Amino acid sequence: MNQTHTEDVLWPRYAEPADIADIEAVPLAERGLPVSTYALLRRAATLWPDRTALRVLPDGDRWQEPTSISFGQLLTDVHRTANLLHHWGVDRHSTVALIAPNCAELVTATLAAQLAGVAAPINAALSLDHITELLRRSGARVLITAGPELDPAIWATARQLATARVVDTVLLLAPTGETVSRPEPLGMDGLTIGPLHALAMDFDGTEFTGIPPAGTDLAAVFHTGGTTGAPKLAAHTHTNEVADAWMIAANTALDEDSVVFAALPLFHVNALVVTLLAPLFRGQSAVWAGPLGYRDPLLYGNFWKIVERYQISAMSAVPTVYAVLSQCPVDADISSLRYPLVGASALPPSVRTKFAEHTGLQLLEGYGLTEATCASVRSFTELPRDGAVGQRLPYQHLKAVDIDDDGTRHDLPAGQVGHLVISGPCVFPGYVVGRDGDEFRLDGLGALVDGWLDTGDLAMVDAEGFVHLRGRAxxxxxxxxxxxxxxxxxxxxxxxxxxxxxxxxxxxxxxxxxxxxxxxxxxxxxxxxxxxxxxxxxxxxxxxxxxxxxxxxxxxxxxxxxxxxxxxxLRVDAARSAALDALAELPGIADVAAAMDGSAPVVTVTVDSSADRDAVAAVLDQFTTAWLIEARHG
Incomplete structure (x- = not known):
């Protein structure tokens, strides 16, 4: 098949909702997608070796001092890093943990971890216990993390993990455009610690010396948030990630000259799939914010100038980011920005309206979840649909079902509200629940039934595949x-x-x-x-x-x-205020507090010697909320 014909098959017209039928008339298997994220990178480096792949800003203030990396150089750096990992025993069944803020080296390290083994990006803001549990469950013994120059707090966490023998290899990342000093040894036998870039430079950058991944191999395991208990680890195959990245890239509104702005952390699937993998498909350049990303207050003061300087075409952020941008004076030419994507939480109409009034741009909603790789629904620039977060992406299928108490699912007709379920090539193979020898043991944990994933959301899906969310079940x-x-x-x-x-x-x-x-x-x-x-x-x-x-x-x-x-x-605060109001007339109440125990709030009432504990208990017994009574000391 010649290159022109291949490109025609790879890039169908995808500009409006009606296009989805023509797209799906060609089976996805015939579209010539790369087999893995590594094959996707090789393709980009072959087609556009000298084109700029990444511009990484040191921080929100030094936005005119990016570190630029071409597609060809990115592949070379990934080869070197992956060969270093392979040399130290990382293979298809090994997991490499990554705990660091965004920087140029983290992009390389993430792709290299997926090439040599399985990447496990972790949010450094999780508790040490949760991080330890994620490392244990993933089986990661190699940790790629921030050096003291990049993030002293994360480096301190890494030292604790190494000292506790949770990991035995620690590779340090430097701030963008800088180098990391060799840390002092921790004086522990069997522990390897050193600067990633300096160590990788001793390895071949032309080829990967191990076995490249297949589509069915795991590419990454992503934790799912961790708001109660230890976070789950959702597994992604290479096919999952490549397919979803292609569905995002197959957008007629953006072409090879489009520039994408990236500022979400790389432990988030949106950062990986939307702003790293999808641009690789079209040879698009991505401008990455500094280590604080959208949390950098200096970024907002310079944001519109960044859009003008780098001719940003598309960006992806949560509603709170757009609420802040709606208050930042537009002090630059932002005519290049055509595709501001918003997701992760409901978009308040006031934010949508104020952003449009302030910038002249319409926010485009999307919807997705980690267990379905990233994106499953998109909106259209010229054809907004009131009340909908968008239409399902090609080759992904969404419907509403009713779920009985025993878990049996019943399909609902279009237009009825039920539990939103998804099937297709982006649905994950399951959560990591353990290992059988070298293999991960995966389980859908009740969410995955016959290839259909229960999203946990309530929604109505209309006849055209547009999704109208109705809250979390x-x-x-x-x-x-x-x-x-x-x-x-x-x-x-x-x-x-x-x-x-x-x-x-x-x-x-x-x-x-x-x-x-x-x-x-x-x-x-x-x-x-x-x-x-x-x-x-x-x-x-x-x-x-x-x-x-x-x-x-x-x-x-x-x-x-x-x-x-x-x-x-908020549930904790509501439980506390309810108890506080109910106990207001009783003497001896020193304090009322509440906290989560698993997924339910528990109220703790502290009383002094003048309190009638039986009377307090009688009031609290009228609530279904769990409670405790404690005596005030001192």
Whole structure:
């Protein structure tokens, strides 16, 4: 097959919803996709060896001083690093852990880990216990991490892991454009520690000396967030990642000259698939922010100048980033920016409106999850669909199902709300639950049934494959046996022009089990009263039972490290406030606190000697929430 014909098959027209039928008329297997992320990189380096693949900024202030790396050099660096790993025994069944902020060397290391073995990116913000458990479960003995010059706190964590013999090889990354000093030895036999780049330079950069991965081999294991208990490890095959990257790259709105901005951390699938692998398909250049990414306050002051300087065409971020950008004066020519993607959490209408008014650009929603590799749904620039996060991507299939108590699933017709399930080439093979010899032991843990993945979300899928999310199934508020979708409350509050974010949870209630309450962020602290917002929501929710009993204004809504809504702290606060109100008339109450125990809040009441413990217990017994009574000391 000649190159021209191959490119025609690889890049069908994909500009509007109707194109999906023509795309799927050609089986995915006939589109000539690379077999692995390594084959994808080799293809890019062969087609565009001298074109700039990466521009990595040192930080948000030094945005005019990037380190530039061509596709050819990137392949050479990946070969050297992968050969170093292979030399130290990393093979197809070995896992390489990566704990570091974004930097030029981390991009190389991530691709090299997928070539030599299996990459395990880990969020450094997790607790040491959680990191240790993820390393144990993945079987990683090699850790690629930040040197003291890049991130002293992460380096301190790495020292603890090495001292505890959790890992036996530690390779250090330097800040972009700099080198890392050789650390002092820790004085432990059997521990290898050194600077990754300097060690890799002794190895061949022309070829990989091991066995390249096949499509069915694992490319990576990603933790799924870790908001309760130890995070799960979701496995990705090379086929999963290449297929999803192609579906993202097959976008007629972007071409080879498009430049992508990347600032999400590389332990997040969006950073890997959307801003690293997908650009490799088209030879697109990616501009990577510094180690703090979107958390760098200096980035926002220079953001629009960065767009102009590097002619940024597309970017991907969470709603909170766009809320901040809506307040940053546009002090540059941003006409190159055409594709601002938003995902990970619900997009408040006020953020959408303010960003459009401020920049003239429409935010494009998407939807996906780690267990389906990354993206499963996309929007269209010229054809917005009200209320939908977008249409399913080609070759991925989405539907709503009803799930019985015994787990049996029943398909629902288009237009009905149910549990959203996904099948197709991007659905993961399972969670890592252990090892059988050299092989990972994978299990769907009830989420994966006959190739269909339960996303945990409630949604309606229409006849054209557009997805309308209706909240998380496990976030349902149950008031007197009546199920309330918190999204209906959040949507009502988000229609208020001064509300920039909303989250509804159940608050323990003596009579109803729980009642809905909401937490909101505002354009300014005194923009509107909580009482007025209660009235606003009550007038707009679809049923009286869903009217929030209380609205609390907060400076920020809690998010996970990757920007997803994190409601557990709100449930804790709601449980505490309910107990505090119920105990208000009783003497001797010194303190009321609450904390999560697994996935449920536990209230702890501290009392002094004047308290009637039986009376306190009698009040708390009226709630379904677990509770403890402690005596105040001192």
């Amino acid at each position: 496990k976030d349902l508020i149950i008031r007197g046996g009546h199920n309330i979708d918190p999204t209906t409350i959040e949507d009502a509050l988000l229609t208020h022009p001064d509300v920039t974010g909303a989250a509804a949870v159940g608050r323990p209630d003596i009579h109803a089990g729980e009642v809905p309450v909401a937490y909101v962020t505002l354009t300014s602290p005194d923009a509107v009263s909580a009482e007025d917002l209660c009235s606003w929501a009550t007038a707009r929710v679809p049923e009286r039972a869903a009217a929030p009993k209380l609205v609390t204004v907060v400076p920020d809504l809690p998010l996970t490290a990757i920007g997803k809504p994190y409601k557990l702290p």
